[in-house]
Every structure is written in C-alpha cells, then in structure tokens.
Amino acid sequence: MDIETINRILEKYPDEPGTLIGILHEVQNHFRYLPEEELRYIAKKRNVPITQIYSIATFYNRFSLRPKGKNVICVCMGTACHVKGAGKVLEELKRRLGVEVGGTTDDLRFTLEEVRCIGACSLAPAVVINEDTHSQVTPKQVVKLLDEYD
Ligand code: FES
Incomplete structure (x- = not known):
C-alpha cells in the first residue's frame, strides 16, 4: 500500500x-x-x-474500483453515432484489444468503455481517447488510432 x-x-x-x-x-x-x-x-x-x-x-461513474488502463477509450454509442457505424468501430476495438466493454488490456495500456452521446453528434461516430475527441472514426482507422497512444 x-x-x-x-x-x-x-x-x-x-x-x-x-x-x-x-x-x-x-x-x-x-x-x-x-x-x-x-x-x-x-x-x-x-x-x-x-x-x-x-x-x-x-x-459516481468517474470512480473505478478496478485498475484502468493508461489510456481510456470511450466509444460513443448514442443514436447519431450508432446510426453512423459506431457499433462496427466498437467491435473492431474489442477485437484488436482483446477485451470487452469495461475491460482493460493485460498490459494496462487501454481500457475500453462506451458512453451515451457526448454532445458531438456532428462528429459521429465519435471516439474519445483520454482528452482527445476523434471524429468520423471508421473500423479501418482503429489500428492507426491505437498506435497514437503509448
Ligand atoms: S450520439 Fe455520439 S456524440 Fe451524440
């Protein structure tokens, strides 16, 4: 301790x-x-x-009783993002990271979460990693996106 x-x-x-x-x-x-x-x-x-x-x-959602990764990925699954393909982005992230929503990679590099509308619907589908909002994310961009974070 x-x-x-x-x-x-x-x-x-x-x-x-x-x-x-x-x-x-x-x-x-x-x-x-x-x-x-x-x-x-x-x-x-x-x-x-x-x-x-x-x-x-x-x-409070902000608190976690389980260790979180160094980088927290929040995939917006609100209506606008869902319609624009957020589900496919989320599936690709799950596949690449080998974790389910709420999970953290073994190396504690990433935690994957989903959120409901972050108020940036014109950017749909939106993915927030730490403090950065990424707009119009496609499944193909996922690998490149993950590479941006140590
Ligand atoms: S639904 Fe994703 S930002 Fe609003």
Whole structure:
C-alpha cells in the first residue's frame, strides 16, 4: 500500500464531512482507480465506515474500483453515432484489444468503455481517447488510432 501518497492527499483536506469526494478524486487520479487497501486506510484515518466510501465510489461513474488502463477509450454509442457505424468501430476495438466493454488490456495500456452521446453528434461516430475527441472514426482507422497512444 502507498501510505505516503494517501497521507499526502489526506493532509490537503480537513477532517470534515464532505471532503471524501475530493479525496477519492485525488486517489483516482493518482492510481487511475480506487485500490481497496488504500480505501480501507482512508476509512480508518477519517473514522468513517468503509461502506460509506464504497457508496460514493460506486455512485459516481468517474470512480473505478478496478485498475484502468493508461489510456481510456470511450466509444460513443448514442443514436447519431450508432446510426453512423459506431457499433462496427466498437467491435473492431474489442477485437484488436482483446477485451470487452469495461475491460482493460493485460498490459494496462487501454481500457475500453462506451458512453451515451457526448454532445458531438456532428462528429459521429465519435471516439474519445483520454482528452482527445476523434471524429468520423471508421473500423479501418482503429489500428492507426491505437498506435497514437503509448
Ligand atoms: S450520439 Fe455520439 S456524440 Fe451524440
């Protein structure tokens, strides 16, 4: 367990109700997920039930209890993207990465997720990788797209 990192994060937040979300955000940013041991340590230090932490962790989509890849791929499966072939792009990504939606490659390089309309319907089908939005993606472009990310 990385106690040093957790202590550093805890020091930034007063021991008050309402600070847990901020703490969990930082833990998620640092580890790219919320590791169980670290969550138990936070619960103990802040004297809150671990169930309270888990209820926050499972309520917000942004949090993950499983390790995520260095690069998170979100394929938009909203109506506009679906109509323009997002399903085929998703199938190609699944095939190339060898994971299902929600899965992470063994080398922790990629996590594959799907989302509903990211508000960029004119770019359909859209794929967001980390902070980058890729427009009008075709299955043929998938390999090149993946190569852009280490
Ligand atoms: S449906 Fe994909 S961006 Fe709106």
